[in-house]
């Protein structure tokens with residue numbers, strides 16, 4: 502069993518895609534073991550995406566991530582990190598495969614509806630960034 506952090510980004514919430522994304526998670530046996538809605542401050546978004554601090558898109562990305570409410574979830578399952586990354590599809594939705602969340606719903610390389618942790622270490626950091634252990638089922 503592995504855990505990963507999922508976010509339905511502000512574009513996904515604004516566009517009414519919470520149900521669609523959750524349905525795809527459920528159909529793919531990615532169990533939701535924690536879930537909440539929050540509106541990140543700019544500072545929280547900067548801390549969350551600190552690995553991208555030096556990237557040219559950092560300023561715009563953190564503005565976007567703090568622009569409205571988001572859904573943060575902990576997903577659990579066998580090989581959950583890779584399986585969820587596969588379900589999300591490529592960062593750039595023009596390159597995302599058929600059947601992925603980003604292929605179905607993303608409009609832009611930045612406004613790409615969902616986030617997923619990319620490795621066990623980042624998953625641990627990202628889960629602890631939003632949830633304490635009493636907020637995660639089991």
Ligand code: ATP
Nearest residue numbers: 553558562591592610611612613615616617618619
């Ligand atoms: P995420 O970390 O959100 O799951 P990812 O791992 O597919 O996405 P990263 O390279 O970690 O992609 O980039 C983080 C986020 O920054 C992307 O999801 C996207 O919203 C934004 N981003 C990435 N590359 C660009 C870019 N070239 N221009 C604008 N925004 C970008």
Ligand code: MG
Nearest residue numbers: 616617618619
């Ligand atoms: Mg990433």
